[in-house]
Amino acid sequence: MSSNYPQVLLQNRKPDRIATLDEYRQSGGYRALKDVLKDYSHKDVQQAVMDSNLLGRGGAAFPTGMKLMSVADDAAFPRYIICNADEMEPGTFKDRVLIHADPHMLIEGIIIAGYASLAEKGIIFIRPEYENAARILEREIQIARDEGYLGKNILGSDYSLEIIVHRSAGRYICGEVTALMNALMGKRPNPMKPPPYPTEKGLWDKPTVLSNVETFACIPHIIRNGGQWFKDLAKTKNGAGTKIFGISGKVNKPGCYELPLGVRLGEIIEDYAGGMSSGSVFKACLPGGASTGFLPRQYYDIEMDFDSLRNVGNRLGTGAIMVFDQKTCLVGATVNLIEFFARESCGWCTPCREGLPYILDLLKRIESGDGEPAHLPMLEQMGKFLWNAYCAFAPGAVAPLESLLEHFGDEIQEHINQKKCPFK
Amino acid sequence: MIPADLRQSLKEHIDQVEHPRELAVDVIFAIQDFYGNLTDEGVREAAELLDMSPLEIDQLATFYTFIYRESVGKYVIHVCDSVVCWVNGYESVWEYLCRKLGIQAGETTSDGLFTLLKVCCIGYCDRSPAMLINRKAYGNLTAEKIDEILENLKEEALQNAEAGMRKSE
Secondary structure, three states: OOOOOOOOOOOOOOOOOOOOHHHHHHOOOOHHHHHHHHHOOHHHHHHHHHHOOOEOOOOOOOEHHHHHHOOOOOOOOOOEEEEEEOOOOOOOOHHHHHHHHOHHHHHHHHHHHHHHOOOOEEEEEEOHHHHHHHHHHHHHHHHHHHOOOOEOOHHHOOOOEEEEEEEOOOOHHHHOHHHHHHHHOOOOOOOOOOOOOOOOOOHHHOOEEEEEHHHHHHHHHHHHHOHHHHHHHOOOOOOOOEEEEEEEEOEOOOEEEEEEOOOEHHHHHHHHOOOEOOOOOEEEEEOOOOOOOOEEHHHOOOEOOHHHHHHOOOOOOOOEEEEEEOOOOHHHHHHHHHHHHHHHOOOOOHHHHHHHHHHHHHHHHHHOOOOOOOHHHHHHHHHHHHHHOOOOHHHHHOHHHHHHHHHOHHHHHHHHHHOOOOOO | OOOHHHHHHHHHHHHHOOOHHHHHHHHHHHHHHHHOOOOHHHHHHHHHHHOOOHHHHHHHHOOOOOOOOOOOOOEEEEEEOOHHHHHOOHHHHHHHHHHHHOOOOOOEOOOOOEEEEEEOOOOOHHHOOOEEEOOEEEOOOOHHHHHHHHHHHHHHHHHHHHHHHHHHO
16 A cells, blocks of 8 residues: 555444444544534534535535535424435445444434434434344444433433434435435335425425435544544545545455545555456446446546546546456446446436436447447437436436447447447 | 234334334335235235325335345345446356256246345445345355355255244144
């Protein structure tokens, strides 16, 4: 490794077990909660998070402080705080690693964010594939309650909060905030179009703040060390914090690495992921999950931060980096990605329900050697239509397609010219 | 019909929450665990317990990946077919399983032990190719590893069956 970056979120990570409550406390855990309940108003907490420039780590990068502040002073009660542990973005496994490393960091983060929005009820929404993590959380929530960190009058203060774990039965769209709330209410989880926004009328029509696992885990550290410290963790000027990058695909050491935001892609691959697999040369990666675009070789040294990826027409997403090599057919990869999205589309609105199978059909023809030059403008046009869909699912789904057309047009053309996949 | 003690425990749980339907998935899972899959009878029972219509239960049941409206084997194998596993050879894992078990997607082995399904990314991309069997994840799959996993499960099923017989004697 070229340098040792500070470990914040994964500082207590162990190879084979979770950090216990005592281990978490020895590393400073629950100190932020004590300070907050003693010396901070809930608005002070909102301001502290705002000052840190923390952006949501679930993929949308919305400023967390702003979300907390958007709960109006006179908003109704009870209010809800929801942790999104659904993590169904293909390629993403950081939240699983984080929960298995240090569950109390997440629990403390939810309690502090709950206090900032004066929520009385907390819910962790978790995918069924993470049954182990769900059991760990239920057990550790009980331990936190026994210690007075949860329940009535937390640590002798006026603030009370209960947290429960809600198991989903598995569907990608449940990660979308409004769909997730429908799921929690026992309704078919189709998304709803705001307004009203969840912080105004969310779960059971009550004000609801929802964030991702990694986002919550940042909050105790921000309270303890301050917003400036958090901003200084990032390598880029406008960035803030560390990021858990989950890297997979054609690298020697796939896994989760906590690194400063703004670290270069090449550095992650070479110094942390053990370099490219034997015989593999970097061709492209998806920088942040399946709903981001292919990032070609020319951006190998890009700074991995929200702004820098946005500047090249891409997104940091969840920070799940999937690496493809020179032997991988990116038309084939896109077929796989669109197949996923077509299957997971909730079917509520026409552009998404009808558009994705249409795109899939065209791509499959090209991949199998039946492609025609006329298919290219058809793909482009249908990609544009998908931006008219009801929620963010479809625009995310076309990100790989649009980047394929932009950066790998030659590869598509080769399929059409050779009347077969050139990689087979 | 679900047993009285299961009905009672579900009812007690439902009585404790503000909105019964927030437990819809939990109740469906519990009923599915009893029958092996969510039967028509199970749909009606869930609806009655939750004060929802059977149609509302079916709206959920047909939406979610891990609720089975058709009968499945004792072990449901969900093989990840998303992009990282695709890059790392999920197709050979899938073909091997089909050949080994003698079934195709959605089918169950004649001994009623295994059902084979594809599933989207299960979040084990660092141990790809991966699959999930009854919610337990298995990664870095090879033919040898799959053989071992299936043998262990067969052994486990046999022991459970013997234990069940002893209990009923």
